[in-house]
Each structure stands twice: as C-alpha cells, then as structure tokens.
Amino acid sequence: NAGVTQTPKFQVLKTGQSMTLQCAQDMNHNSMYWYRQDPGMGLRLIYYSASEGTTDKGEVPNGYNVSRLNKREFSLRLESAAPSQTSVYFCASSEVTGTTYEQYFGPGTRLTVT
Amino acid sequence: AQKITQTQPGMFVQEKEAVTLDCTYDTSDPSYGLFWYKQPSSGEMIFLIYQGSYDQQNATEGRYSLNFQKARKSANLVISASQLGDSAMYFCAMRDLNTGNQFYFGTGTSLTVIP
Numbered sequence: 001n002a003g004v005t006q007t008p009k010f011q012v013l014k015t016g017q018s019m020t021l022q023c024a025q026d027m028n029h030n031s032m033y034w035y036r037q038d039p040g041m042g043l044r045l046i047y048y049s050a051s052e053g054t055t056d057k058g059e060v061p062n063g064y065n066v067s068r069l070n071k072r073e074f075s076l077r078l079e080s081a082a083p084s085q086t087s088v089y090f091c092a093s094s095e096v097t098g099t100t101y102e103q104y105f106g107p108g109t110r111l112t113v114t
Numbered sequence: 115a116q117k118i119t120q121t122q123p124g125m126f127v128q129e130k131e132a133v134t135l136d137c138t139y140d141t142s143d144p145s146y147g148l149f150w151y152k153q154p155s156s157g158e159m160i161f162l163i164y165q166g167s168y169d170q171q172n173a174t175e176g177r178y179s180l181n182f183q184k185a186r187k188s189a190n191l192v193i194s195a196s197q198l199g200d201s202a203m204y205f206c207a208m209r210d211l212n213t214g215n216q217f218y219f220g221t222g223t224s225l226t227v228i229p
Contacts, residue, residue: 031215040123042205042221050215058216090159094209094217102149103207103217105159 002026006091006106013081013113021076021109023091031094032074033058033103034066036087043090049074081113117141118206120220127196128228134181135191135223137206147209148189150180153222154202162204165189196227 004025013019025032030051035043035058045058047066055066063085065077074093078085088110092103119138127133139148150162165173165180173180181190193200206220 033217035219040221042118042120043207043219045216045218048216088157092159092217094215102161102164103159104161105151108157 004091004093004104004106006089006109008109009107011109011111013078013111015082015113017081018077018079019081020078021089021091021111022073023075023106024073025091025093025104026072027093027095027104028071029093029095029104030071032068033092033094034064034074034076035090035092036060036085037090037108038087046076046089078111081111083113085111086113087111117210117218118208118220120206120223122223123221124224124226126226126228127193127200129198130195132192132194133196133225135193135204135206135225137189137191137220139187139189139206139208141187141208141210143211145211148180148182149207149209149217150178150189150191151205151207152200152202153205154199159205163191193225198227198229201225201227 007022033048034046044060049055049068052071067075088108091106094103146167148165152160163175163178165182177194179192203222205222
C-alpha cells in the first residue's frame with residue numbers, strides 16, 4: 001500500500017518549457033488535490049477533483065491545467081513554465097464520506113524554473 | 115478572505131513542556147472539519163488530529179489535543195511533554211463543505227523544541 005505517489009521528486013525547467021507532474025493514489029479515494037507550497041505562504045490549492053470526471057479551480061489555478069485520468073491518477077500540467085511557478089508541489093487525496101476526511105499527501109515535487 | 119489564520123510564525127518550547135499553537139478559522143457552514151498537520155524538515159505532510167464541527171468533546175491523539183472553541187472559531191493545538199522530534203512546521207487546515215470539499219490551510223507555525 002503506497003498511499004499517494006508523485007513523480008518526479010525534483011525538476012528543473014527553463015522558462016517556457018512544459019511538463020506534467022504525475023500523481024497516483026491506491027486508497028480508492030474519490031477526491032484528489034494539487035497544492036503548491038511557497039515559503040511563508042502555507043499550502044495553496046491549485047486544482048481539485050471531487051470525483052472521477054470532475055475538476056475545479058482552487059485558489060491559484062492560472063498557468064496550470066489538470067487531468068483526472070481515472071480514479072487513481074490526477075496529473076498537473078504546466079504548459080509554459082514561469083519563474084513564479086518555482087515551488088514545491090503536493091498532491092493529496094481524501095475520501096468524501098467517513099468520519100475524519102483527512103487528506104493524505106504525497107512526498108512532493110520540488111520544481112525550479114530558471 | 116483568509117479562512118484559516120495562524121498568528122504565530124515561530125514558537126519555542128522547552129523539552130518536556132507543553133505548548134499551544136493557535137488557529138482561528140472563518141466559515142459560515144455549520145458542518146466543517148478542522149485538521150492539524152506536521153511538516154518536518156524532510157518535507158512530508160503528516161496528519162496529526164481532526165475535530166468535526168459537531169463533535170462535543172475536544173479531540174485527542176496521544177500527546178496532541180485540540181482545544182476547540184466553536185463560538186470563538188478557534189482550534190488550537192496543544193502538544194504535551196514536547197520532544198525534540200516535535201520541532202517542525204505545523205499547519206492548521208479546514209475542510210469546508212460550502213466550497214465543494216476544498217481544504218484551506220493556514221500559513222503555519224514553526225515550532226522549535228529546546229533541549
């Protein structure tokens with residue numbers, strides 16, 4: 001049981017390059033999330049998917065796109081990377097029903113855009 | 115508008131003492147959940163404790179307890195008998211059903227345990 005996995009762990013991009021961050025969970029959760037974490041800012045929600053087939057914008061969606069490929073996988077795409085997107089990106093999943101609804105986080109992807 | 119506010123950027127506590135990390139929240143939804151996460155220097159996010167808005171008693175998990183004051187909209191984390199391994203960033207978060215199951219995080223409190 002791996003929980004939430006993310007690839008890659010580290011990435012360096014040049015301005016204007018594109019890339020996709022991959023996320024998968026094996027807990028059969030309906031909801032999945034993408035956050036970015038910048039120093040002093042806490043975690044800010046980029047996009048989330050309440051269930052397979054649906055996606056919604058979070059607090060900071062500009063410059064990103066997402067795909068909920070199936071129940072397990074939720075990818076984040078940067079079409080044209082900018083230095084302002086240098087951050088640590090976390091994927092998370094949670095269940096809508098249940099008693100606690102806590103989110104389970106992946107290990108994060110450290111992205112640097114030069 | 116800020117949904118979660120953590121007003122203590124940094125805190126220090128002596129080993130074996132108790133420490134309280136503050137968190138206030140803002141929501142008009144009667145049904146919500148409050149969470150605390152720990153982020154050590156290694157970077158992973160570790161779930162610590164949960165409090166539901168309808169829970170009558172304060173949540174406890176080992177050395178962690180949540181001081182839930184609903185009328186004041188506060189959900190402070192109390193760590194008893196601090197250990198050196200408790201040194202980390204601590205984030206308060208809220209799950210808000212009004213906004214479709216979104217989670218909102220505070221900016222975090224950096225806790226340092228002094229030997």
